[in-house]
Every structure is written in C-alpha cells, then in structure tokens.
Amino acid sequence: MSIKLAERLERLPPYLFARIDAARAAAQARGLDTVSMGIGDPDRDPPQWIRELLCEEVMRSGNHRYPSYKGHPRLHEAALRYVERSFGVGGPAGPALGLPNVMTTIGSKEGIANLVTVLVNPGDLIVMPDPMYPVFGTMGKLFGAEVAALPVHPSTGFMPHPGELLSSEQAARARVLFINYPHNPTGQLASQEYLQELVDWARAHDCIIVSDMAYGEIFFDPARKPTSVLACDGALDCAIELHSFSKSFNMTGWRVGFAVGNEALIGGLHRVKSNIDSGCFDAIQLAMARALDDPRCDPFLDENRAHYKARLDKVCSALDSMGVKYHRPGASIFIWCELPGNAPLLDSEAAAALAAAGGPSADAHGAPLHDSFAWCAGLLDSTGLVVGPGAGYGKWGEGFFRLSLSTPDEDIDRAIEKLRGFVAG
C-alpha cells in the first residue's frame, strides 16, 4: 500500500534547523571536528534556584493532572506583573489588562503556529518580516495564505514601512502582520515610534498584529531596551504578543511562555489550543510564576544579559580583526554578518529568480549578491564550522550569515579560528 500524506504537507519544507543539524551530523560522520554557531539554543542551564522551585512543584501533590487549557492563573497574574515591570505594559497608566488578556503557551513556536490556525483563511494575505524565524512563513503557507514580505534589511533601516512597501490592494487584503523585535536573525530593535506606526497602520486596515518577543530580555544597552507593541496607543484593539521563557531563562527544553493582548485573540487561541493540546505541566507554570515574582529574577536576567554581552564583544572584535562586516545587534543572541568578498557569487539564474520573487537584486552595498548556502556549505565542508545561511531565513537574508552566541565559550574560540582560516582563504 502507498502512504498518502495530506497535500498541504507539500507546502511544508524541511525545517531549516533540522537541515542544519543533519549537515552537521553528516560532517561529523566524515570525521570532521565540528562546532556550531548555527542554532539559537542557550548552552547554559536555568539558574539553580529556578530548578529548585521546579523540583518543589514537581514534588507537590496535585500538580500532576491535566492542566487548565488556558493555563494556571498564578502564572497569568505573575506574567501581568512582569510585563508591567519589564515593558511598561498595563498598570494604572497603561492598557487595561486582566486575566482574560493572558494565557499560557507551550513556548512561542506553538503560539505562532496556533495563531495562524486562529487567524488565517486560505488565500488571505499575511505580512511578515523577511528574513524571519522560519515558522511564520511556513505555517502561513501550510494554511494556504499568500505571504507579503517586509524586508528587515539595511536598505530599510531594519524597520520596513508597510504603508510604503505594500500596494493599496495588498494593504486592503492584509489579515495578519507578524512582527518580531528584537529580530531574529538580525538582532535589530524597533523604536516605539515605529511600533506605533505599525499599530496605526494595522487598525486602519483591520489587520491583526502578532508580535513575537522571544528575545525581549536579551539586550545589550540598558538605554535601548526592547519595547512592547502593547505599550502603543490602541494596540489592545488589534494585537497579541508572545513572550517566551526559553531564551531569557535558558530553558528552551521546558516549553513555556505566555500570550498577552486582545481578549478576542486570546479567546481564539484558547479555542484552538483546547482542541489540540492539553496545556503546559502545572509544576512548570507554578515554578515560573514563583520565579517571575522572586527578588532573584531581575538580577538573574541582568547577569544573563552581561554574559551574552561579553560574548558579543569578543566575537565582534574577532570579526573586526578578520574584516568581516556585521550589523551589531541591539538585542537577541545573534550577529548578522555579511558574506566576505571571496564568497561565491549567486549564479545568474538564481539571482534572477530571487529578484523576480521580490527579493534583493544586489547586496547591502549595491554589489552582486553572494550565495549564502554555498558559502556556509563550503565553510562546514572545509572547517567543520556550522553557521546559519542568510537565505535560509528568507529572500532578504541572501548575502548574509548568522552567528549564534548560545555556544559554549571554548567552542566560540574554536569557531573563531575556523572562521578566520576560511575567510582568509
């Protein structure tokens, strides 16, 4: 018998990071000494005191049954206090947020995927950053949506304006606008004025904003903190924001975060999730509720930021010494680098196809585009170093590569030497 999978799966490409993992495994099998700065998965553990809170909650009787579909109210109360304290959202002067405006997610990847189910009809237009965290685009395509890309690129100052870049016909059809600041893969931040412009644009076009704040706690200059879209006037009419504990607390394996925003959007997410999953383990939710309110929480977040900042400074000075250009991130755990001048050029057929698909026709300096997949494959083949090829994150990622700072320090040292040798040719 032949196994027939749903036709919609043909629209779902293999996941980028699964391809990166497979390429690394193949290189290892060939005997190469591999090291990865490819994937954004913190190498350090969550702080011991949070793990101890989890142990206590795991040992507590009553925490082991099906959790509530919406999530634990104690986490929701703590999350509302946290967004007010950390992002100025809510409070007496802010939008009126209460328990109906928040629910637990099994990390933001799940939230993004289920919000596409909540919001998108086949043929709808979804507007999203390009380059981007691949899940926005692939989930949109799975549900038969059309995608319009907003280039988060040096040519748009990393803050593309939908009012300028979309035709009036596209703007009228836009159903959902995905935003992700701090932005993966570029690490760039948005200004509050820019976010306000997006909210005004979305409200004028009856478009929903889904804001992914997965990197909201990892920033490098306290004077330029990431800002929440929910702090903008009118945002609660049209927006939902996804917060994740994965990167901020080094707990990608715990699978916990929360969605906060417009009550009807939270209601839609609740409806879909209650039919799909059975929530996040209560012990994890209760440990995180206690962690957010704990006096050790903010000092830990400061320490974690300082740790990434030290790595960022080290890698940036190595890139400077190699002559590799990069766009210094304001936040996130990534550095967005330009391919070096000796990288292979994109062949003319691929370059024409990229431009025809609405991508760039030249690099950030107006010169012919270099081929990120070919260069990253060459880097892996000859040195064993894994980095993220820019084009894997979208059309506007061509010509770039991404370095992740979630790599142990000793591996970063080896990675830098491998990169230095390859760049020098």
Ligand SMILES: Cc1ncc(COP(=O)(O)O)c(C=O)c1O
């Ligand atoms: C922009 C962005 N959003 C969401 C996620 C997923 O995070 P979570 O672990 O909360 O599902 C990632 C993970 O890399 C990401 O880069």
